[in-house]
Amino acid sequence: LEGIPTPGATVNIVDAATGKAVATVTSDADNSALIELHPRAAQVFYAESTAPGQRYRSRPFQAAPDRGVQIPVMVMPRMLATFDLRAQAEGEFLAFRVHYSLSNNSWFPYSAGPSGLVLPLPSGAQGAVVADVDADHVTVTPTGFRLARPLEPGATTFVAGYSLLAAKGKVRLAQDLPLGAYTSRLAIVKEPGMAVELLPKLVATVTTTGKLTYFVVEDIMLPPNRALDLTITMPVYPRAEMLVRSACRAMALDRTHALIGKPLADFTAPQLDGTRLTLSSLRGKPMLVNFTATFDNLAHTERPTLAKLAATLPELAIVLVASDADPKKVRDAVGPKPPYRVVLDVPTAANLGPITTAWGVSLIPESFLIDRKGIVRAYVVNSRDWGTPDSLGCVQALLR
Structure with missing residues (x-):
């Protein structure tokens, strides 16, 4: 009853036509009971019990004269x-x-x-x-x-x-x-x-x-x-991280990554124009670091939304880290004048470059949001549409 085993529950067997009890039985320790009845032809019964102060009835049933009937009785709220x-x-x-x-x-x-x-x-x-x-x-x-x-x-x-x-x-x-x-x-x-x-x-x-x-x-x-x-x-986080967490609720961020709340893992890598970029040189600006590759179909759909984000928030430094060995393939993928920085991370194993694996990325695309002090505040798994209001609100939290 109400989720509690109740050996000793009293159950009446009632004649449905007259509403009168024809037998009363109390269940034993294993919640079972045997009742001997001598039903008339086509006689209909129901089981009834009262507990606590409320009446419960089973569905109607009939007993076969030569075989009887076995019925499970569960006394529970309606x-x-x-x-x-x-x-x-x-x-x-x-x-x-x-x-x-x-x-x-x-x-x-x-x-x-x-x-x-x-x-x-x-x-x-x-x-x-x-x-x-x-x-x-x-x-x-x-x-x-x-x-x-x-x-x-x-x-x-x-x-x-x-x-x-x-x-x-x-x-x-x-x-x-x-x-x-x-x-x-x-x-x-x-x-x-x-x-x-x-x-x-x-x-x-x-x-x-x-x-x-x-x-x-x-x-x-x-x-x-x-x-x-x-x-x-609740765990207590720095206010900057709390702001990002609150603003990014709708994006269902993965907060299990080891870099969250820690300084960015710095790297220096070649850009498409042949110059080299050191990530820490961008400290002082909010950053979005996106790990991508030309062989990944999801990345193809995400890149145009990153371009839209770059146009909407020009103060945001967007860096694409491409696990590719061929600069031409990357140029073809991002266009001649991409509105974000692109660095090459030449793969050494499993199609991913050493920078990508050092950041704990095993599947692409994945992104990290980094505040002006160079602290990783959010980890975004899988491809996203960076032009949606939810995405913009999440990134704008870094600009405060």
Whole structure:
């Protein structure tokens, strides 16, 4: 009941025609019971139980006179809510993505009232959204996610998101759960200096998947009208990095790279005009260092957007590091007068040059955003459109 095994539950077997109990049984330690009935022809029954102070009924069933019937009886709330909540620090915010599953365990639609069912947002939540594919049946209100239509029998699912702002380095997730929580899950991307304070009886384990490490809480079970309440201590970063993290939230940056927060790894390399460029000579300007190659198709689509970015933000120093041995191929790719600097990083192994591998780049294209002091502030994986408002906002954070 409400996620807790209940040996000893009392169940009545009721004649559906008269509404009277024809047998009463109490389950034993293994949650099973044997009932002897002598049904009339075509007699219909249902199982019924009351706990705690609420009546529950099964679907109707019939017993075959010569064989009886075996029925599983699960005593549970009519509505069960399950969530899979994932969170990741994004600047001064903790960004949440949640997958809701609402199970109507009855055989007829569930209506929460004229205004529909509202799943409350956590206190202080900002920027709440629902996935485009779910927008036809779920809307965002100032107080929560609203499902206006009655819920059909079975599961109704949707995906949503919101953010919580850290106050003095802490984020409190306080979320009312009118339907409770059944076998739910919480996973928070773990960063250095992060800690999680949980409700009693909830235990967080640390799990690594790929490049990311998570605080994970499995099998969250809470009865209806309880709240999920926990506090996350956020890592403290320099203000310059926090500004970039906040501005770049929409770009879903990879923050696991070892160079983030550290001085750029300096290099000197030949440019297409034969002169040599030392990267540290650009210190004092914000920089975007893009690792590319002529053999990579994604890089072909990214380069025009880098040219657009260079025209929009002329104070930004853009440097392309091309893992190519043939300068002619690179000139053909970038054009005769590219609006950014291009250096050659002649490959020595695995098609990538030594500068590229020294920066920890194994796949291209990848980019690094560097502030005026030469500190790496962001690592951008894969090809991006640098002309979008999200990309411009991210880069402009370096100019402040």
